[in-house]
Amino acid sequence: MASLPSFPSTTTFQPEPSLLQKLSSIASLPAQKNASSQSISFHRNPLTTQLNGATEQKRYIDFREALSLIRRGTKFKSQVYHPLLQHCIDKNSVSEAEILHAHMIKTGTQEQFFLMTALVNVYAKCGDMKSARKVFDNLPRRNVIAWTTLMSGYVQNSRPESAVEVYREMLESGSLPTGHTLGIALNACSALNLLDLGRQFHAFIIKYKIAHDPSVGNALCTFYSKFGCLKSAVETFKGIEEKNVISWTAIITACGDSSDAASGLRFFIEMLKEDVNPNEFTFTAVISLCSVLLALDTGAQVHSLAIKLGYESNIQIINSIMYLYLKSGRIDEAQNFFNRLESVSMVTWNAVIAGHAQAIDVAKDELLAHRSGTEALRNYFHLNRSVLKPDLYTLSSIFTVCGKILAAEQGEQIHAHTIKTGFLSDVVVGTALVNMYSKCGSVERASKAFLEMSTRTMISWTAMISSFAQHGWSTQALQLFEDMRLAGVKPNQITFVGALAACSHARMVNEGLRYFEMMRKEYRIRPLMDHYGCMVDLYVRLGRIDEAFNVVKKMDFPPNEFIWLVLISGCRDQGNEEIGFHAAQQLLKLKPKDPQIYSILLNYYASAKSWEDVSRLKELMKEEKIGILEDWSWISIKDKVHSFKTSIQRAPGNAGTLRLLDELLDKARSHGYMTHAAMEVNNEVREEEMEHDHYSSASAANHSERLAVAFGLLNIQTDAPIRVNKNTRMCRDCHSFIKIVSSMSSREIIVKDSWRIHRFANGQCSCGEFCGLV
DNA sequence: CTAGGGTTAG
Numbered sequence: 001m002a003s004l005p006s007f008p009s010t011t012t013f014q015p016e017p018s019l020l021q022k023l024s025s026i027a028s029l030p031a032q033k034n035a036s037s038q039s040i041s042f043h044r045n046p047l048t049t050q051l052n053g054a055t056e057q058k059r060y061i062d063f064r065e066a067l068s069l070i071r072r073g074t075k076f077k078s079q080v081y082h083p084l085l086q087h088c089i090d091k092n093s094v095s096e097a098e099i100l101h102a103h104m105i106k107t108g109t110q111e112q113f114f115l116m117t118a119l120v121n122v123y124a125k126c127g128d129m130k131s132a133r134k135v136f137d138n139l140p141r142r143n144v145i146a147w148t149t150l151m152s153g154y155v156q157n158s159r160p161e162s163a164v165e166v167y168r169e170m171l172e173s174g175s176l177p178t179g180h181t182l183g184i185a186l187n188a189c190s191a192l193n194l195l196d197l198g199r200q201f202h203a204f205i206i207k208y209k210i211a212h213d214p215s216v217g218n219a220l221c222t223f224y225s226k227f228g229c230l231k232s233a234v235e236t237f238k239g240i241e242e243k244n245v246i247s248w249t250a251i252i253t254a255c256g257d258s259s260d261a262a263s264g265l266r267f268f269i270e271m272l273k274e275d276v277n278p279n280e281f282t283f284t285a286v287i288s289l290c291s292v293l294l295a296l297d298t299g300a301q302v303h304s305l306a307i308k309l310g311y312e313s314n315i316q317i318i319n320s321i322m323y324l325y326l327k328s329g330r331i332d333e334a335q336n337f338f339n340r341l342e343s344v345s346m347v348t349w350n351a352v353i354a355g356h357a358q359a360i361d362v363a364k365d366e367l368l369a370h371r372s373g374t375e376a377l378r379n380y381f382h383l384n385r386s387v388l389k390p391d392l393y394t395l396s397s398i399f400t401v402c403g404k405i406l407a408a409e410q411g412e413q414i415h416a417h418t419i420k421t422g423f424l425s426d427v428v429v430g431t432a433l434v435n436m437y438s439k440c441g442s443v444e445r446a447s448k449a450f451l452e453m454s455t456r457t458m459i460s461w462t463a464m465i466s467s468f469a470q471h472g473w474s475t476q477a478l479q480l481f482e483d484m485r486l487a488g489v490k491p492n493q494i495t496f497v498g499a500l501a502a503c504s505h506a507r508m509v510n511e512g513l514r515y516f517e518m519m520r521k522e523y524r525i526r527p528l529m530d531h532y533g534c535m536v537d538l539y540v541r542l543g544r545i546d547e548a549f550n551v552v553k554k555m556d557f558p559p560n561e562f563i564w565l566v567l568i569s570g571c572r573d574q575g576n577e578e579i580g581f582h583a584a585q586q587l588l589k590l591k592p593k594d595p596q597i598y599s600i601l602l603n604y605y606a607s608a609k610s611w612e613d614v615s616r617l618k619e620l621m622k623e624e625k626i627g628i629l630e631d632w633s634w635i636s637i638k639d640k641v642h643s644f645k646t647s648i649q650r651a652p653g654n655a656g657t658l659r660l661l662d663e664l665l666d667k668a669r670s671h672g673y674m675t676h677a678a679m680e681v682n683n684e685v686r687e688e689e690m691e692h693d694h695y696s697s698a699s700a701a702n703h704s705e706r707l708a709v710a711f712g713l714l715n716i717q718t719d720a721p722i723r724v725n726k727n728t729r730m731c732r733d734c735h736s737f738i739k740i741v742s743s744m745s746s747r748e749i750i751v752k753d754s755w756r757i758h759r760f761a762n763g764q765c766s767c768g769e770f771c772g773l774v
Numbered sequence: 775c776t777a778g779g780g781t782t783a784g
Contacts (some may be wrong), residue, residue: 010777079775092777117776148777180778185778218779249780281781348782398784428784645775 023272023301024224039221054137063096064086065514070099075107078115085118088123101135113139117146124153142173148181151188160188163392164197179210181731183219190226191750198223212241223255243274249282252289261289265298280304280314287320294362296328315341319351326355329362332373349383352376354397358402366727366754367632374641380414390418392426394618398433403439406723406752407636411436427453433462438467440751441721441759441766447476456490465498470765471759474506500534506539512538520570533563540570541768549579561756568604569774577608584613595629596728596754600774603731632727633704635712644707649689654707665701668740673732676698700733709738711750721748729755732773739763 004489008566026609066084069076081100100117109115123132132153141148147170154163167185170177177185182201184218189198202220210216217240224233232400237251238244248271268286278286283306290299313319319336325334334355341348356376364441365367378767380398385388390398395418402411412453415433423429424510430453450456450464462482481499484491491499494520504514516535519525532555539548548567556767564587571580584601591597596620620626634643644654699702705726730753742749742762751758759766 082775114775114776117775121777143776145777150777152777178777182777184777215778220779222780244779246778246780249781254778284781318780323783347782352783354783393783401784405780426784432784568777 002219005358021307023298024161035518041388042175067099070103073103073106076103076109078109078112081109081115082118088122090125094123094126094128094131097126097128101131113141117149120146120153120488121149123163124149124156127157129153129157129159144170144175144178144181145174147173150182151181154386155184155187155191160190160191163188177204179215182210183215186219186223190223195227198227207257211236212239214240214242214244214247217415218244218247221247221250221254222512225257230258230263231258241274245276245279245282248278249285252282253285254328256285256289256292259292261292264289264436265293265295268302277309279464280306280311280317283311283314284316284320287317287324290329291320291324293330296324296330299324313340313342313345315345319345319347322348322579323351323355323358326352327358327362329359329368329372330366331356331359331375344388346388346394349379349388350391350393350397352379353383353401353759354393357397357401357404360401361659366725370634370725371406373407376401376405377410380711382744389421390423390740392423392429393421394688396426396428397741399429399436403432403436406750407525408440408441408721409444409636409638411440414685423520424452425454426709427455427457430454431457431463434460434463434467437440437755438470439752441471441723441748441757443467443473445470445665458484458492458495461487461489462492462495462498466501467494469502469505470496470757471504472768474502474508477502478511486613491523492517493528493628496525497530497534498521500538502539504534507538507541509538509542529557529560529563532559533566536563537566540566543570543574545570545574545576558590559586561587561594564590565600565774568600572604572607572774577610580604580608581610581613586616593624595626598626599629599730600729604774627726631704633708634693634725635708635723637712637715642711644704644711646702646704653753654711655716657707657710660714664710665740667744668737670739671744673737673740700731703731703734704753705734707728707742707751712749713741714744719746721750723750727750727752729753730758730773735765735773739765 004603022049038729041208048636063084063631066080075645081104082098087095088094088100099121103109104115104119116135120132120136120139123129134151136142136146136150139566147166151163151170154160154166154389163184167181167188169177169179170181171320177178182205185201186198189195202223205211205216205220211220217236219231221236221240224230224236225761231252233251237247237254252264252267252271255267262602265286265584267280268278268289271282283302286302289300290296290302299321303317303363306314306317308313318341322334322337325331325337334352338352339349353376356372356379359372360376361367363372376398380390380394380401395414398414399411402408402414408766415436418424424433429450433449434446434453437443437449440561446467450460453460463478465477468474468480477498477681481491481495481502484495488632496515500514502511503509514537516527516531519531520527532551534547535551536559539545539551545567548570552563562582567583568587570581584604587597590603600619602614602617605611631646632643634640634641705724708726709722712724730751735758738749738751738758741747741762742760746762749760750759
């Protein structure tokens with residue numbers, strides 16, 4: 001989802017001590033032998049004991065042993081069939097089911113009603129609803145169980161409307177539903193997004209007072225949470241008389257779906273206190289809550305509990321724990337889990353790719369972030385060459401990745417290969433594509449992708465509005481905002497960030513105020529950090545620093561670093577030292593350990609010629625042992641990444657690039673380009689500033705992005721844009737310089753710095769003449 | 775001896 005400007009906020013979950021105690025006391029129990037339900041039912045089963053099979057592998061051999069008997073036409077006792085049928089479900093094998101089916105017919109077993117019902121189930125579970133229906137239609141009689149089996153098959157095979165139809169048939173034939181039937185019916189309603197029909201089933205459930213029955217209550221609980229009513233889900237859960245592990249898993253999942261992951265964890269604790277053993281479903285759900293909360297420690301404890309309970313090699317659990325580690329930025333640990341997997345499924349690939357996409361956001365610096373993104377791409381191409389193929393989850397993740405790391409070439413390539421798959425008609429994939437083009441600097445392609453979408457959600461509209469706003473197409477952004485409202489789609493807080501950003505970019509103060517009020521009054525959205533940020537930005541762009549500061553004073557929570565930075569930038573332009581120095585102090589208080597903040601503040605104080613502050617900051621840096629942030633830029637050309645660092649710029653291999661850079665600088669000067677230092681600092685203090693050379697604008701000529709841009713000019717074909725990534729914020733000098741370079745060379749230059757994207761063309765930048773550069 | 779409720783990825 002696009003947010004603009006990006007004011008990240010993360011909440012971390014702090015587990016209560018009692019929780020940890022409970023978890024660790026359970027985790028320290030002696031390890032149990034594998035407790036998966038499969039092996040238990042296996043040992044109880046007469047045939048499996050008889051055929052001496054204990055693992056998946058051996059059961060497969062069992063089926064082959066049975067095959068010879070089948071060929072001889074030996075008549076089986078009915079209980080012999082059940083493990084064989086189960087085998088077909090486990091292997092998802094229609095062909096083996098057909099062999100059994102033929103054998104049943106040959107030996108006259110099809111007269112056995114229960115077995116044929118089981119066969120309906122087998123075909124349904126293997127995805128062959130045609131055969132399932134055929135067997136059902138040939139049943140000698142029909143009871144509610146048979147009807148329910150058929151309904152369940154349709155729901156599981158994404159045909160909920162047929163399930164509802166079967167329910168009607170059942171009533172007409174005179175059978176009455178049981179709790180199981182109603183549970184499936186409710187699932188069908190969720191899948192069809194039919195709240196009203198669900199309510200009818202609900203009324204039925206109330207009338208017969210069966211919500212306390214776990215098979216009804218569990219389904220009802222899930223039904224409510226799918227329709228966004230966690231409260232009712234919790235009430236239903238509380239009313240279930242004999243809560244089983246499924247009930248607990250249902251309520252934990254419901255909390256996660258309703259973005260109340262912390263409550264989900266509390267239910268998990270309660271479940272442990274009630275001595276209900278979680279199973280593999282519960283563990284995957286709980287670990288996924290931990291990834292939402294970025295609670296790695298808690299997740300690791302839950303995982304160790306899972307291991308104690310015998311789920312060490314459960315693939316689903318490993319998938320979710322791997323995702324948690326990736327999302328927490330612990331790539332090496334995640335890799336270890338990946339290596340331990342025996343078989344890799346689509347879920348695994350998608351967890352790996354989505355996990356790396358998340359790791360980009362938590363990476364300590366831009367270079368690590370870029371590495372995660374590259375790793376996601378590597379996995380994507382690996383998957384593409386394997387027997388499995390990317391699906392809609394993979395695609396939405398990979399487009400997100402391309403946008404985050406400015407991998408426009410790969411993104412376009414993947415887009416082109418995806419067109420024929422039909423996945424682009426998925427609304428999430430389409431929205432991801434809009435975001436990708438937007439973040440890669442092409443608002444035109446983003447807009448094209450948006451128009452090509454067959455359906456749009458509020459998130460799609462928001463992505464496009466934010467995209468227009470980000471690129472300075474304010475009129476289009478606001479027009480689209482109005483179109484969205486006309487289409488009856490309700491904007492959320494992020495949509496308003498887009499609208500307000502458009503206003504601030506175009507310096508439309510009345511419009512900005514109007515949307516701010518509309519958001520509060522009409523949509524009852526409480527202004528958040530980003531909304532205030534836009535308003536501050538708006539006044540700052542107009543040079544009305546006092547009013548910008550008034551916005552800050554009116555906020556009912558402390559401003560973040562982005563707001564102070566915008567204010568400082570404006571104060572630098574307006575020479576407002578009273579507010580500027582105050583903002584600088586607040587910024588330092590807020591981020592006392594951030595090396596980039598120091599270099600920005602040193603730059604600011606130097607521009608204001610406040611040398612005492614400069615010395616004070618440098619002392620502070622020594623005391624706090626804060627180093628100088630390494631300034632990197634990189635550019636990828638044909639899958640190869642070329643990186644540049646300010647301090648090693650004079651490396652011998654760069655001679656040609658450096659020559660071009662010198663030429664450009666000379667030419668720019670003749671076009672009137674001047675460093676800000678040259679404009680602001682008079683000759684007497686100039687020398688003193690040189691002493692602070694590393695932080696000041698005086699050294700901007702060496703900044704890494706200039707070298708990367710020059711390298712791009714030499715090595716990228718003339719009709720393609722030059723895309724540069726940078727790990728810190730651009731300074732004003734480089735911003736002005738690249739603007740001029742874009743017009744001198746008639747090239748489009750896109751620079752993604754650690755704050756936002758700048759698209760330079762014809763001597764202009766998409767961020768506007770002002771963009772919080774200090 | 776036949777059905778069911780819960781799971782991971784965007």
